[in-house]
Amino acid sequence: MDLLRTLCHLAAPAGNEAPMTEFLLNYIRQQQDSWQVQPRVLAGEQFQDCIILVFGTPRTAVFAHIDSIGFTVRYGRQLVRIGGPRAETGYRLVGQDAQGEIDCTLLVDEETGELSYEFSRDIERGTELTFRCDFRETADTVQSCYLDNRLGVWNALRLAETLENGIIAFSCWEEHGGGSVAYLAKYIYEQYGVRQALISDITWVTEGVRAGAGVAISLRDSLIPRRSYIERIRAIARAAGIPHQLEVEGSGGSDAKELQHGAQPWDWCFIGAPEDHVHSPNELVAKVDIDSMLTLYQVLLREL
Amino acid sequence: MDLLRTLCHLAAPAGNEAPMTEFLLNYIRQQQDSWQVQPRVLAGEQFQDCIILVFGTPRTAVFAHIDSIGFTVRYGRQLVRIGGPRAETGYRLVGQDAQGEIDCTLLVDEETGELSYEFSRDIERGTELTFRCDFRETADTVQSCYLDNRLGVWNALRLAETLENGIIAFSCWEEHGGGSVAYLAKYIYEQYGVRQALISDITWVTEGVRAGAGVAISLRDSLIPRRSYIERIRAIARAAGIPHQLEVEGSGGSDAKELQHGAQPWDWCFIGAPEDHVHSPNELVAKVDIDSMLTLYQVLLREL
Amino acid sequence: MDLLRTLCHLAAPAGNEAPMTEFLLNYIRQQQDSWQVQPRVLAGEQFQDCIILVFGTPRTAVFAHIDSIGFTVRYGRQLVRIGGPRAETGYRLVGQDAQGEIDCTLLVDEETGELSYEFSRDIERGTELTFRCDFRETADTVQSCYLDNRLGVWNALRLAETLENGIIAFSCWEEHGGGSVAYLAKYIYEQYGVRQALISDITWVTEGVRAGAGVAISLRDSLIPRRSYIERIRAIARAAGIPHQLEVEGSGGSDAKELQHGAQPWDWCFIGAPEDHVHSPNELVAKVDIDSMLTLYQVLLREL
Numbered sequence: 086m087d088l089l090r091t092l093c094h095l096a097a098p099a100g101n102e103a104p105m106t107e108f109l110l111n112y113i114r115q116q117q118d119s120w121q122v123q124p125r126v127l128a129g130e131q132f133q134d135c136i137i138l139v140f141g142t143p144r145t146a147v148f149a150h151i152d153s154i155g156f157t158v159r160y161g162r163q164l165v166r167i168g169g170p171r172a173e174t175g176y177r178l179v180g181q182d183a184q185g186e187i188d189c190t191l192l193v194d195e196e197t198g199e200l201s202y203e204f205s206r207d208i209e210r211g212t213e214l215t216f217r218c219d220f221r222e223t224a225d226t227v228q229s230c231y232l233d234n235r236l237g238v239w240n241a242l243r244l245a246e247t248l249e250n251g252i253i254a255f256s257c258w259e260e261h262g263g264g265s266v267a268y269l270a271k272y273i274y275e276q277y278g279v280r281q282a283l284i285s286d287i288t289w290v291t292e293g294v295r296a297g298a299g300v301a302i303s304l305r306d307s308l309i310p311r312r313s314y315i316e317r318i319r320a321i322a323r324a325a326g327i328p329h330q331l332e333v334e335g336s337g338g339s340d341a342k343e344l345q346h347g348a349q350p351w352d353w354c355f356i357g358a359p360e361d362h363v364h365s366p367n368e369l370v371a372k373v374d375i376d377s378m379l380t381l382y383q384v385l386l387r388e389l
Numbered sequence: 390m391d392l393l394r395t396l397c398h399l400a401a402p403a404g405n406e407a408p409m410t411e412f413l414l415n416y417i418r419q420q421q422d423s424w425q426v427q428p429r430v431l432a433g434e435q436f437q438d439c440i441i442l443v444f445g446t447p448r449t450a451v452f453a454h455i456d457s458i459g460f461t462v463r464y465g466r467q468l469v470r471i472g473g474p475r476a477e478t479g480y481r482l483v484g485q486d487a488q489g490e491i492d493c494t495l496l497v498d499e500e501t502g503e504l505s506y507e508f509s510r511d512i513e514r515g516t517e518l519t520f521r522c523d524f525r526e527t528a529d530t531v532q533s534c535y536l537d538n539r540l541g542v543w544n545a546l547r548l549a550e551t552l553e554n555g556i557i558a559f560s561c562w563e564e565h566g567g568g569s570v571a572y573l574a575k576y577i578y579e580q581y582g583v584r585q586a587l588i589s590d591i592t593w594v595t596e597g598v599r600a601g602a603g604v605a606i607s608l609r610d611s612l613i614p615r616r617s618y619i620e621r622i623r624a625i626a627r628a629a630g631i632p633h634q635l636e637v638e639g640s641g642g643s644d645a646k647e648l649q650h651g652a653q654p655w656d657w658c659f660i661g662a663p664e665d666h667v668h669s670p671n672e673l674v675a676k677v678d679i680d681s682m683l684t685l686y687q688v689l690l691r692e693l
Numbered sequence: 694m695d696l697l698r699t700l701c702h703l704a705a706p707a708g709n710e711a712p713m714t715e716f717l718l719n720y721i722r723q724q725q726d727s728w729q730v731q732p733r734v735l736a737g738e739q740f741q742d743c744i745i746l747v748f749g750t751p752r753t754a755v756f757a758h759i760d761s762i763g764f765t766v767r768y769g770r771q772l773v774r775i776g777g778p779r780a781e782t783g784y785r786l787v788g789q790d791a792q793g794e795i796d797c798t799l800l801v802d803e804e805t806g807e808l809s810y811e812f813s814r815d816i817e818r819g820t821e822l823t824f825r826c827d828f829r830e831t832a833d834t835v836q837s838c839y840l841d842n843r844l845g846v847w848n849a850l851r852l853a854e855t856l857e858n859g860i861i862a863f864s865c866w867e868e869h870g871g872g873s874v875a876y877l878a879k880y881i882y883e884q885y886g887v888r889q890a891l892i893s894d895i896t897w898v899t900e901g902v903r904a905g906a907g908v909a910i911s912l913r914d915s916l917i918p919r920r921s922y923i924e925r926i927r928a929i930a931r932a933a934g935i936p937h938q939l940e941v942e943g944s945g946g947s948d949a950k951e952l953q954h955g956a957q958p959w960d961w962c963f964i965g966a967p968e969d970h971v972h973s974p975n976e977l978v979a980k981v982d983i984d985s986m987l988t989l990y991q992v993l994l995r996e997l
Contacts, residue, residue: 312404348575
């Protein structure tokens with residue numbers, strides 16, 4: 086889990102994913118010789134801070150978002166949210182401005198809900214703050230900020246090791262309204278004719294989805310994917326004997342929103358391990374669920 | 390109205406439109422020899438569960454959504470909505486899971502508004518339920534669940550009988566956030582240069598739009614179409630002497646949302662009969678409004 | 694400021710921008726001989742009521758929306774909003790229907806918030822009403838309805854006078870959900886390879902952005918632009934010594950929404966003078982902020 090630990094420590098809030106992009110490009114460069122198939126690596130200004138890896142003759146694309154939630158410094162000591170972070174007085178936030186490193190404390194006004202920070206000096210307007218990473222590992226679990234979606238990125242990188250045919254797309258802005266999947270989806274569909282997608286992301290532990298009971302296959306969230314595609318995925322998961330759970334939600338969303346609303350006929354399915362303490366510094370995931378997530382992706386990329 | 394009755398009985402909630410697609414493809418195959426012009430039929434994976442019919446040299450495209458509202462079984466006996474169905478305790482819901490046919494009853498918790506079902510057994514997670522169809526016809530009216538939008542589909546199929554130049558597009562997911570019109574609109578614009586659209590859908594009886602007073606031409610809903618296009622349509626309707634009403638709303642939407650927000654310069658107008666008891670099992674439409682709807686579409690496809 | 698005064702008097706609510714389009718095409722035809730470079734003028738049905746001006750070899754596109762907020766007459770004497778106008782009893786509204794000119798008074802029901810009008814006769818259903826323009830100029834300020842965004846349009850037209858390389862796009866529907874920037878952005882990216890955008894629009898005076906303190910460079914609103922692009926803009930503004938302020942908001946939006954969500958990798962930044970009394974008949978802007986806005990656009994179009 087050293088790779089996951091490293092990913093969780095990297096600050097890359099939505100809009101400023103460049104540090105994560107740089108890390109991933111370096112990692113891919115160093116690791117790809119050991120991978121079963123060497124991918125074509127697509128990156129650069131045409132893709133902003135996204136990366137596309139193309140392995141062999143792809144039929145399915147895996148989307149993993151590399152951005153995280155966080156906070157932007159507004160006026161005075163006010164903060165505004167990047168995405169939807171949980172906010173509790175006392176959370177430690179880190180960042181950097183022209184005056185140097187920042188390690189401050191979040192304050193939530195109990196009456197108004199307004200957010201601010203406590204620090205030894207004023208922080209420059211527009212500075213981004215992220216949760217300070219406290220990575221905790223036990224025999225059975227990992228716990229950290231940003232498992233959503235560093236675990237989805239980790240899953241994609243581990244999948245890459247043995248992937249023969251498929252696409253891995255690292256996307257941006259997912260936590261804050263989206264903005265990259267529309268052009269990634271257009272490019273992939275037009276260049277490779279691929280229109281099957283899997284969303285490598287993390288979901289919620291709920292009354293119907295339990296920690297430790299296997300990766301969740303989402304039948305719907307705020308959007309509803311095409312039923313026939315979901316049924317094919319369920320059949321493959323069952324036939325392979327991979328532990329999994331079925332999720333049914335009326336809210337929530339993912340990179341799939343942009344696939345659903347884009348101008349290509351994408352089929353998509355969200356498949357991810359469930360976590361507890363969502364969008365807090367203490368996101369918690371069971372290791373067996375991470376295992377079944379990776380195994381299911383490996384099978385699906387072969388059989389879909 | 391046998392065709393309409395059949396359409397209303399078919400279950401095709403958003404995301405699972407395949408049964409309706411299959412019915413329509415069969416119907417078109419059987420009927421098209423009797424049509425004035427034989428259309429080119431575009432269907433298949435490239436269009437998911439949508440169908441495009443191209444007649445002659447098209448200048449205008451008619452969009453009719455084939456999906457309906459409904460419910461998804463969540464955990465325990467909970468239900469979540471597909472689209473925005475009205476919910477009242479006692480509504481009969483039907484569906485199917487691996488254990489067989491389902492005919493159950495909707496329950497609405499009076500305090501929390503939460504939805505569940507009453508049935509002799511548990512229903513499998515993720516199963517879709519739709520209103521049980523009780524189709525009622527009088528001399529002056531039709532009443533059933535899903536007149537929205539089986540009546541819009543019926544209007545398009547009747548229009549097809551005499552259509553010489555034009556496109557009919559059967560779309561999916563309209564009731565639940567959309568997801569197909571973006572690529573249909575792109576394809577139609579790029580292949581045929583068509584950018585005039587009519588939305589064949591059903592609207593609401595309100596204080597300004599009465600049952601029996603003619604088809605409604607919508608001047609706006611939550612979105613505002615381009616004024617110059619609407620004025621051309623109004624002039625044609627007036628010149629043809631077709632009974633119609635002008636609708637002005639601040640809310641509501643249709644397949645036009647995707648046309649308005651897509652990357653092609655579509656002009657669009659929603660034109661449809663008004664119904665009472667919207668999104669319930671008892672949607673009610675006056676036959677004279679159905680007549681004027683079809684007549685107006687016939688004239689507009691010739692003259693626009 | 695005669696040009697600005699003329700622009701503010703023209704009625705062009707979202708959906709009915711044609712009168713503004715016609716004015717601009719005439720203005721461009723008359724003025725372009727005096728401009729440093731003659732642009733290619735793209736207009737017509739393919740662009741609905743939008744206009745694109747292409748100067749030299751463009752690297753950056755400026756978007757200025759030409760529509761305004763207003764009201765639509767509904768049933769009886771009801772009004773519904775076009776965009777988000779402020780509403781106070783007594784505001785004078787003007788328009789036109791088949792019976793002639795309209796100069797009426799807005800009424801706001803104190804209990805329900807519902808909007809209606811007071812006038813000597815009924816106004817035809819679907820008629821658009823806009824604020825009556827009372828243009829006021831002092832040594833230091835301009836005040837009028839619709840400075841948002843006639844000032845952004847004015848800025849673009851003044852920029853055109855000396856522009857050597859760049860694109861100016863006049864867009865529609867910005868105040869009411871958008872609908873033109875998606876296809877403008879696609880066209881510009883595909884034809885010219887341009888993916889750098891500046892949004893020439895007007896922002897709000899707030900606790901952090903003061904009137905008279907220079908044009909505002911927005912670091913974020915409800916959406917978050919790509920950080921690296923914003924940093925390049927800030928560096929150019931600092932190096933040029935142009936008075937400016939940094940804005941950080943959690944809400945609000947602009948034409949940039951469609952750039953962010955479209956299927957091209959646009960970088961974008963909102964840069965505009967701040968105004969007080971937003972979306973009222975009395976929008977107020979300091980002249981020094983207009984000056985620094987134009988100067989910054991001139992520098993950025995050269996250096997970005």
